[in-house]
Amino acid sequence: MSSSFEKYQKRRLISSYFSVVISIALVLFLLGLLGLLVLNTKKIADHFKEQIALTIYLKDTAKEVEITQLNKTIALAEYTKSTTYVTKEEAAEAHSKEIGEDFMEFL
Structure with a gap:
């Protein structure tokens, strides 16, 4: 009878080792x-x-000097990585290329 109890204890001990190793991992x-x-x-x-x-x-009334000054002021700030000034015409052209139609016809 003690041998079956010992086998049970060994099996239980092996399964607890396995669960401990997996838990730690x-x-x-x-x-x-x-x-x-x-x-x-x-x-x-x-x-x-x-x-x-x-x-x-x-x-629309902004002068070129004011635009340049604003661009330089923003570019010199330490939190700014880069600045890009895009005119109305350039923005309209880029938007037209993006949507594939001339949106100015609808306006």
Whole structure:
């Protein structure tokens, strides 16, 4: 009778070892993923910060000097990566190419 009890205890002990090993492996894996996320947080944050685009519409009465001055002011700011000035005509042409039709006909 004791031999069957000992076999049962051995089987139970082996299954508990197996579950402990799997549990520890999963915990270490999750800790590794968390560590990678923490290490790459700065890269991820910088990536999303650089993807912000800002569009500024100017009045038709804006002079070329004012436009140039505004462009330079924005470009010199430390938070600005790049600036691009697009005229009304260039924007209309790009939009026409994008939609495939001349939208000015409808206006």
